Ligand SMILES: NC(=O)C1=CN([C@@H]2O[C@H](COP(=O)(O)OP(=O)(O)OC[C@H]3O[C@@H](n4cnc5c(N)ncnc54)[C@H](O)[C@@H]3O)[C@@H](O)[C@H]2O)C=CC1
């Protein structure tokens with residue numbers, strides 16, 4: 409068996425794959441080199457940078473499985489994989505806690521401004537009034553998408569005494585968790601207009617692309633913050649820039665951008681923006697879990713066993 413891994417994977421996962429076959433591991437194996445390696449490969453394992461195209465799948469005539477070291481599947485042509493009869497396995501729920509904790513870090517950053525206050529003190533300041541800020545207790549968290557990450561975030565927000573509103577048109581699988589964690593399910597307009605923090609947890613697809621745009625931003629309170637850990641394309645960055653610059657919302661934390669890495673962006677010039685390099689799901693714990701889970705599921709498919717992490 410030949411297993412091609414084209415982006416970084418933790419050692420624990422690599423070990424599992426190596427016991428099953430010959431692993432070609434090159435964390436920067438993209439484009440033409442990757443296509444060449446795939447010609448006689450049985451499995452391909454990627455993260456979110458490798459674009460798995462229809463053409464790539466067509467040329468990989470021996471391919472039996474694609475493993476995705478993460479959750480978002482917008483970099484894989486799922487229709488082409490389905491037509492070719494190649495199952496895609498992914499790391500369902502493996503990084504959800506990490507993302508939920510990232511969202512808390514962002515909310516607490518906006519609420520308490522510890523880094524700014526530290527810089528202020530190191531610069532000789534001691535203005536206590538300036539850093540008298542707000543509690544999360546009693547504030548409203550608005551979840552767009554209440555799946556694995558949304559429900560884990562709700563669990564934590566409940567413990568902080570936040571009110572939680574959720575919008576998810578495909579809710580049934582997570583309805584019980586939403587009830588348990590105090591999520592009041594409602595429509596998109598209500599979530600956007602009532603939330604103090606709006607957090608996005610939807611996949612990027614044709615229905616969610618530019619979901620946050622001029623019109624939907626206009627529904628948010630001027631005191632509200634937007635947190636995007638989903639995918640850059642879910643937010644229209646130009647519309648967001650203008651909303652932030654004109655003070656129509658208070659701030660935004662963006663872990664994901666339309667172009668990653670970004671060349672340059674007007675967002676860089678704003679003080680009320682937190683920008684991070686797609687790290688919400690990147691913790692040691694989540695990466696060990698992700699690598700082991702995906703490696704195990706890839707091996708199961710190669711052995712002809714059923715996997716519970718196949719994309720439906
Ligand atoms: N920044 C990072 O490091 C990470 C980013 N992600 C992103 O977060 C997304 C969500 O991840 P999970 O919660 O694990 O996925 P999930 O599949 O468990 O949840 C997604 C939820 O979005 C809902 N949804 C789908 N279309 C919708 C729409 N039009 N409006 C409202 N809700 C909609 C689904 O019904 C589902 O409940 C991933 O697709 C991925 O793009 C995930 C993990 C790490």
Ligand SMILES: O=C(O)CCC(=O)C(=O)O
Nearest residue numbers: 455456477478479480689
């Ligand atoms: O895939 C990654 O490296 C980042 C995590 C992510 O965005 C995801 O799981 O969808």
